[in-house]
Amino acid sequence: MTSAAAKAGPPAAPRRGLHPDPVVRRLSWTVLVNTFGTGLFMTVSALYFTRVAGISVGRVGTGLTAAGLCAIAASVPAGRAADRWGSRRVLVVLSLVQAAGMAAYTLVHGFAVFLVVVCAETAVNSASAAVRNALYADTLPRATRVAGRAYLRAVTNVGIGAGAALAALALQADTRTAYDTVILANAASFVAVAAMLPGIPLAGRAPDDAETAPAPAARRGGALRDGPYLLVTGLNAVLAVQFAVFSVGIPLWVVRETEAPRAVVAGAMILNTVLVVAFQVRATRGTHDPRSAARACRTSGLLLAASCAVIAASHGLPAAAAALVLLAAVVLQTAGEVLSQAGGWLLSYDLADPAATGAYQGVFNAGSSAGFMVGPAVVTATALAHGPAGWAVPAGLFAAAGAAMAPAVRWAERRRPAVQDRS
Structure with missing residues (x-):
């Protein structure tokens, strides 16, 4: 069936800066x-x-x-x-x-x-x-x-x-x-x-x-019984803890553990926003199927782990050096962020039952919400409670979650024909 947009003929040329x-x-x-x-x-x-x-x-x-x-x-x-x-x-x-x-x-x-x-x-x-x-x-x-x-x-x-x-x-x-x-x-x-x-x-x-x-009744409840999809959702939830590093970890770390000026917190937010606007679309170009999306998540985990290590390295530095190191950490964190978002989006759709997209998106969103909720507790109980050494915990979580995504996706791909056949 032809879409309404197609019936209306070719779209007018978009204004500069607008999506085609x-x-x-x-x-x-x-x-x-x-x-x-x-x-x-x-x-x-x-x-x-x-x-x-x-x-x-x-x-x-x-x-x-x-x-x-x-x-x-x-x-x-x-x-x-x-x-x-x-x-x-x-x-x-x-x-x-x-x-x-x-x-x-x-x-x-x-x-x-x-x-x-x-x-x-x-x-x-x-x-x-x-x-x-x-x-x-x-x-x-x-x-x-x-x-x-x-x-x-x-x-x-x-x-x-x-x-x-x-x-x-x-x-x-x-x-x-x-x-x-x-x-x-x-x-x-x-x-x-x-x-x-x-x-x-x-x-x-x-x-x-x-x-x-x-949607067929048999499919509507399938998302909560799809083990591989739940595993991918859980790993993505671990990567979602990154947002607590940015919103909670960096501001409190700047104030409590570094000599950097407090203006660095605002600078970090501005830098992150600019980089996301500039690079989020580009980050999707390498994610065209579940396996490339899994690789993006693996790279994201390593970048996020590296950002934690760089944040820890800002401890004890003079004010100017600490500010520069923290901004470098924000660049690494943002690179990991745009890759994890690109990979997570594709996996959330491509590994789902196409006849129950809403149910699968509900499960994936619940996982992300769980990551957002526990993230502040993870960051405060590790990095902020134990100083530079404490950053090893979130770094390890990010690297492990990213590395585990590829085998989880392979399992999900093997299960997809079975999920589709049940309908």
């Missing part, structure tokens, strides 16, 4: 709006919860940990819902629920309400991520899917950066009105995304058929 695929361009606008709101909220959330809502730092941490557990639990049922009712339709509903949940943050005045709202909103956010990944499978052809996702991730960094820059105005004002305005702006971004989603065509099939035909 009109579907990717449409998706990029939804991503830009969504992540702009995310950047707004991420920048002010910690201060809002502690300074305006009056919640202690310890209780904020407890609430976020509970929310992380809810995020893990929400991914799988959301993916199954996408298989049953259509990823686009489910994502519209979830976006509207996210808008309501985000607006509810303005009503938080104590820990009990905060706990309810943060758990609900984080669970819906995780569910949306799983369904969005399924939507990419429904809208982007297999041959260009990973490259398309790389472009969207570059857009993500642009959106978050722009939102964070604007949120600086709210931080400067430091009033409840300013914070509430930012939160409601993020809520409005979810409404805008919900309005934009119906205009995105699904690839190679009629939208109505794609969104109403349920």
Whole structure:
């Protein structure tokens, strides 16, 4: 069946800097709006919860940990819902629920309400991520899917950066009105995304058929019984601990263990964002099948391990030298990041049952959420608790997970015919 985009004839020449695929361009606008709101909220959330809502730092941490557990639990049922009712339709509903949940943050005045709202909103956010990944499978052809996702991730960094820059105005004002305005702006971004989603065509099939035909019952539960896929998901979760190294490990290491100026933390974030925007698409060019994706993950594990070693080497150096060493570590970490993302995307799709994409994406997203949740604990209990020697633990985890990906993928490829035959 010919897609709607194909029936309309060749697309007009894109403007400079825009993606040549009109579907990717449409998706990029939804991503830009969504992540702009995310950047707004991420920048002010910690201060809002502690300074305006009056919640202690310890209780904020407890609430976020509970929310992380809810995020893990929400991914799988959301993916199954996408298989049953259509990823686009489910994502519209979830976006509207996210808008309501985000607006509810303005009503938080104590820990009990905060706990309810943060758990609900984080669970819906995780569910949306799983369904969005399924939507990419429904809208982007297999041959260009990973490259398309790389472009969207570059857009993500642009959106978050722009939102964070604007949120600086709210931080400067430091009033409840300013914070509430930012939160409601993020809520409005979810409404805008919900309005934009119906205009995105699904690839190679009629939208109505794609969104109403349920997946066979035998396939919907298969993701949790697919041992090789679960192993690949677990190894990817270990690699996801890298984000805690960047968001928790480096900032605290700079302040507590080095002579480097604190401005290095901001410099590291800017450098990482620029490099991801510049190189994420290029990192996908070598990942065209599961085995090349596994090699990308292996290289990623080695680069991430090297970045940990370089971070440790900054201990005891003079301020300028420590700053340069830390920025070099960020370059290594970012190189590992873009490779692990490229490899993980391809594996999450190509090793999945194509008739249950949502369920498989839900499982993969749950694994990533688990890595995000335990990452801060891993980094603080090893590197930050034991000094330079402690960085050997996350380094070893990254290298081992990357090395194990190739045999895990070979096992998954041997199992794929059996998974497909069960249907």
